Each structure stands twice: as C-alpha cells, then as structure tokens.
Amino acid sequence: MVQMPALRRFALALALALLAAALPGPAPAQGGHDPFEHGWTLDPDASRLRFASVKNDRVAEDNGFTALSGQITPDGEIRLAVDLETVETGIDIRNVRLRFIFFETYLYREAVITARLAEADLATLGLDRHLALTLPVTLSLHGAEQAFDVPLDITLLDHDRVAVHAITPVAVPMAPFGLDGGRAQLESTANVKILPLVFVTFELVFQRNAPGTRPPEPGQTILAARGAEMSRPECIARISALSRLNDITFDDTGQPPRDSRTIDRLADITHRCAPHRLGIAGHVGAGGSRAQQQRSSLALARGVADALIARGVPADRLEVAGLGATRPLVPGDTPGDRARNRRVEFRLLE
Incomplete structure (x- = not known):
C-alpha cells in the first residue's frame, strides 16, 4: 500500500512531462513555439x-493522497512531490499505520519524481493533439532512488x-525502496499477507503559469482536423479527463458559452x-426544492447536449440527465459551495 505513493509521484512526474509534450506547436528543435513557455x-x-x-492474494484496496504538487520548469525539467503524510485509505487506523510503519514519514516525509522531456518527443504531436509516450523517470522514496519507464498518454x-494519464497501471515494487520491513510489520499488525508491490493509476491536469504564445491558426477547426477513431479505453480516459476539468460556465438560462474549448474537445x-453514446449529467448545489434542483440540473x-449537436454530434448518441x-x-450551502457543485459531468455509455 505504501508503495503506491511512490508510484503516484512517479505517475505525476510522468504526467507533467507528457503535459509539456502535449503543448501545441512544433518542437523547439523545429524552430517553433516553446512548449515549456512560462x-x-x-x-x-x-x-x-x-x-x-x-x-x-485476492483483496485489492484503493488508496490515494490528498496533497500533490508539481511543476514543469521553462527548460523542461519535471519535478513532482507527494506528501506521504496525506495518505488516505478511508480508514484512520490504516492511515496511521502507513505513515508511521510503512512510509516512516517522521524520517521520509516526501516522495519526489523527476524527469526531463526531450525536444524530439514533441515532434510527434500533430493535429490530433494527442501523444502516447514512454518516459524515463526517477522516483525518490524512503531514502532510495529507482528509475522507471512509464507509458503515458497526453491530451491537449x-x-x-x-491532461495526462497512465496508459496502464504502473507496478512499483517495495524492495528497491527498503519498504519490505514496513510491509512485514503491517502484515504482522493486521494479520494479513500483502503483495510486495503496488499498482498506480492517475489522471493529471496541468495549467500553464501564464498564457502562452499561440501558434499561427492552422485554418481549420478541431473537428475538421480530428484524427482516427479511438478504442473504448482511450475514449473513457479522455472523456473522464474532460469531465474532471469542471470548467464549463453557464448563463442564467443554463446555456454554456458558444466558444468553449472543452466542448470543442468533447465533440471531437x-x-x-x-x-458509443455519451452520458451528460447536470448537477446543482443545495437551494430550492428538489423539483427545482432537478429542472435546473x-x-x-x-445546454451541453445542444452545444454538441451544433458541432455535429448526432442527438441519438447523447443521453442527458x-x-x-x-x-x-463539497458539502454546505454557501455561495461558493453552490458554485462548485453546479457542474456537468460526462461518461461513455455502451
């Protein structure tokens, strides 16, 4: 279980690298725009x-961390950090055991992932705005370092x-990081057998620190330049990443802006x-009757479905709720709580 934080950091670092790679425009080596700008x-x-x-050997436990941070510097260096004190398993006593027995956070508070993205990797980006890449990364955890090759997928x-996600779960062994002793103590304390590795998945989103210099307009829309069909796992990963952005704003009538990059990308x-069909679910915050909440959501x-139909998506491939x-x-009924809970989420249907 402890191992996952390391994997997590590793995945974050990889994601950051992919993020840099996914920036629009040709690689610097081609004399184009700087993908790491700002x-x-x-x-x-x-x-x-x-x-x-x-x-x-049969019970899988899903866990995570509540404090993640990361940057890609203007020269392409990637550094991701995971605060191991924030491990979250859903069970307080398990959190404490992982912190003190497994991760020994009083000695090793942070896991760090570092990587560098080569300019040549960026040359593979095209109008599809999508890149699959295997990136070498270094994970520093529990006083040890280990190198990994991580397959990543980037969507601009x-x-x-x-958005960056792992193409497959990343397996991280415990032994190279000196975590087998902590695993043995956890097994003894909880009277269980624990597999000596963890499997990490991630969906990461990165934001440029300041608006970047845009390349010349290609003279065609995203839809006109859309690429080949994608597999179902690829579709699920991309739609999930867009759904998590939660950056579609609405006017008082529930209509999104006509010019929305997220809706453009979702249509593509x-x-x-x-x-496959697309499920579109509206949500609102507390306030008003249940009937009013249902109508508003x-x-x-x-509104999003109408915007997709206007972009050429057949109405019979959309299901709204x-x-x-x-x-x-988030809980609560403050204006901030209501604003955050007012959103639209997407998922791929059969």
Whole structure:
C-alpha cells in the first residue's frame, strides 16, 4: 500500500512531462513555439492519483493522497512531490499505520519524481493533439532512488491546459525502496499477507503559469482536423479527463458559452468514439426544492447536449440527465459551495 505513493509521484512526474509534450506547436528543435513557455503547474483539484495494494492474494484496496504538487520548469525539467503524510485509505487506523510503519514519514516525509522531456518527443504531436509516450523517470522514496519507464498518454485540452494519464497501471515494487520491513510489520499488525508491490493509476491536469504564445491558426477547426477513431479505453480516459476539468460556465438560462474549448474537445472525442453514446449529467448545489434542483440540473445537461449537436454530434448518441443536488462535490450551502457543485459531468455509455 505504501508503495503506491511512490508510484503516484512517479505517475505525476510522468504526467507533467507528457503535459509539456502535449503543448501545441512544433518542437523547439523545429524552430517553433516553446512548449515549456512560462512553466506549468499541476492543478490538484482536477487531478487524481490512486494506488492499489493487494492483501491475501485476492483483496485489492484503493488508496490515494490528498496533497500533490508539481511543476514543469521553462527548460523542461519535471519535478513532482507527494506528501506521504496525506495518505488516505478511508480508514484512520490504516492511515496511521502507513505513515508511521510503512512510509516512516517522521524520517521520509516526501516522495519526489523527476524527469526531463526531450525536444524530439514533441515532434510527434500533430493535429490530433494527442501523444502516447514512454518516459524515463526517477522516483525518490524512503531514502532510495529507482528509475522507471512509464507509458503515458497526453491530451491537449487547450493551448494552456493538458491532461495526462497512465496508459496502464504502473507496478512499483517495495524492495528497491527498503519498504519490505514496513510491509512485514503491517502484515504482522493486521494479520494479513500483502503483495510486495503496488499498482498506480492517475489522471493529471496541468495549467500553464501564464498564457502562452499561440501558434499561427492552422485554418481549420478541431473537428475538421480530428484524427482516427479511438478504442473504448482511450475514449473513457479522455472523456473522464474532460469531465474532471469542471470548467464549463453557464448563463442564467443554463446555456454554456458558444466558444468553449472543452466542448470543442468533447465533440471531437465523441465523434472519434463512435458508435458509443455519451452520458451528460447536470448537477446543482443545495437551494430550492428538489423539483427545482432537478429542472435546473437538467437544463445544464441539455445546454451541453445542444452545444454538441451544433458541432455535429448526432442527438441519438447523447443521453442527458438532471441529478439535482444528490451528488455534491463539497458539502454546505454557501455561495461558493453552490458554485462548485453546479457542474456537468460526462461518461461513455455502451
């Protein structure tokens, strides 16, 4: 279980590198725009890093961390940090055991991932705005370092925002980091057998620190330049990343802005994920009756569906739903709480 934080950091670092690679424009070596311009910072609210441990050869436990940070410097150096004190398993006593027995956070508080993205890697980016890349990264954890090759997938959400996810779960062994002793103590304390490695997955979003210099307009829209069809796992990963952005704003009638890069990208992905259907669910914050909440949330979902239809997505491939205030992101009824809970989420259907 402890291992996952390391993997997590590793995944974050990789994601940052991919993020840099996904920036629009040709590689610097080609005399084009600088993909690292102004540097990049991880958006922790839109990012997730999970790690799974296996006990008694059959029970998988899903865990994560609540404090992630990362940057890509203007010269392409990537550094990701995970605060091991913030490990979250959903069970307080398990959190304490991982911190003090496994990670020994009183000695090793942080896990760090570093990497560098080569300019040559950026040359593979095209109009598809998508890049698959295996990146060498170094994980520093528990006083030890280990190198990994991590397969990553990058999706450019817009010129200054990118999503990165692991193509497959990353397996991180415990022994190279001196964690087997802590694993043995956990096994004895909890009377279980723990697999000596963890599996890490992540969905990371990075934001450029300042608006970047945009390349010349290619003279065609994203939809006109859309690429080949994608597999179902690819579709799920990209739609999930867009859904987590939660950056579509709405007017008082529940309509999104006509010019929305997120909706442009969602339309492109939906076209490339035929024949699968797209589920669009609206959510609102507390306030008003349940009937009013349901109507308002349904209006949000329909607004996004209408925007997709206007971009050429067939109406019969869209399914809208209004879920009212039944699934809040945050508790409470302050204006800030209501604004954060007012959103539209997407998922791929059969």
